[in-house]
Amino acid sequence: MYSLILKGIKNTALKTKDNILIEVKNIKKSFTNLHTIEDISLTLEKNQFVSILGPSGCGKSTLFDIIAGLEKPDRGFVFIGGHQFNGRTGRVSYMHQKDLLFPWSTILDNVCVPLILKGLRRKDAAIKAKKHFPAFGLEGFEKSYPSQLSGGMRQRAALLRTYLFAEDIMLLDEPFGSLDAITRKKMQMWLLKIWEKINASILFITHDIEEAIFLSDRIYVLSERPAIVKKTFDIDIKRPRDSSMLTSSAFNNIKKQIFELLY
Numbered sequence: 001m002y003s004l005i006l007k008g009i010k011n012t013a014l015k016t017k018d019n020i021l022i023e024v025k026n027i028k029k030s031f032t033n034l035h036t037i038e039d040i041s042l043t044l045e046k047n048q049f050v051s052i053l054g055p056s057g058c059g060k061s062t063l064f065d066i067i068a069g070l071e072k073p074d075r076g077f078v079f080i081g082g083h084q085f086n087g088r089t090g091r092v093s094y095m096h097q098k099d100l101l102f103p104w105s106t107i108l109d110n111v112c113v114p115l116i117l118k119g120l121r122r123k124d125a126a127i128k129a130k131k132h133f134p135a136f137g138l139e140g141f142e143k144s145y146p147s148q149l150s151g152g153m154r155q156r157a158a159l160l161r162t163y164l165f166a167e168d169i170m171l172l173d174e175p176f177g178s179l180d181a182i183t184r185k186k187m188q189m190w191l192l193k194i195w196e197k198i199n200a201s202i203l204f205i206t207h208d209i210e211e212a213i214f215l216s217d218r219i220y221v222l223s224e225r226p227a228i229v230k231k232t233f234d235i236d237i238k239r240p241r242d243s244s245m246l247t248s249s250a251f252n253n254i255k256k257q258i259f260e261l262l263y
């Protein structure tokens with residue numbers, strides 16, 4: 001019932017303080033001689049899908065490391081659920097840009113890692129993880145090894161592992177970056193479907209303008225390094241979305257605006 005209500009308000013999320021899950025305020029970050037992030041602020045509301053789009057090397061992954069608490073900002077704050085989280089880990093599920101599965105472990109053992117880290121016994125972790133295999137298109141592949149899966153399946157296994165970390169906030173750093181165009185489109189459709197079911201709030205990094213528009217409620221377009229937010233786009237295109245959206249005038253209008261901003 002609660003999930004239905006949340007789904008119903010997904011497109012009309014009230015912009016109240018209570019609804020904000022992640023608030024990044026005026027983050028600045030340099031590495032020794034490299035001024036990476038100049039000033040980034042953003043918000044992620046409950047059940048939103050928010051993308052970050054920007055040139056290679058502008059600091060997108062660094063920003064995720066800061067939100068996940070793996071790096072500390074030189075200035076600024078990360079608030080999660082209203083609490084300050086600078087330098088604190090463990091609150092978000094984070095799929096790194098190069099999130100590899102352990103080649104020597106089965107898919108089931110791979111996705112059980114976060115549950116075991118959380119203290120579940122191996123047997124209980126397996127029972128919990130297995131329940132999600134059908135939704136993630138992995139049923140029947142529990143005992144397979146990563147090398148026996150297609151690229152898309154490996155990405156779905158990595159996504160399931162990420163999902164099992166904390167379940168409600170997910171940071172996904174270019175999860176489909178290495179996939180061919182057809183598989184990538186299929187994965188985008190699949191991600192939208194699964195996201196509607198799991199009530200997660202997602203921050204998503206991509207280089208792909210179409211992918212960002214197709215998936216997102218909001219897009220933050222970043223500048224070259226040192227990064228600032230160049231522009232924010234609210235994507236008020238109704239959900240559920242399907243491939244017909246890709247040829248709509250609303251879609252192409254936003255695409256043109258973002259393209260002109262980046263190139």
Ligand SMILES: Nc1ncnc2c1ncn2[C@@H]1O[C@H](COP(=O)(O)OP(=O)(O)OP(=O)(O)O)[C@@H](O)[C@H]1O
Binds near residue numbers: 056057059062097
């Ligand atoms: N731990 C680190 N120490 C020193 N420099 C770093 C570190 N992490 C990242 N950098 C540098 O910061 C800059 C931004 O890196 P980052 O990985 O955040 O970029 P990005 O926007 O994610 O790029 P891409 O789109 O190619 O993934 C890069 O020049 C990188 O070399």
Ligand SMILES: [Mg+2]
Binds near residue numbers: 060061062097173
């Ligand atoms: Mg990166």
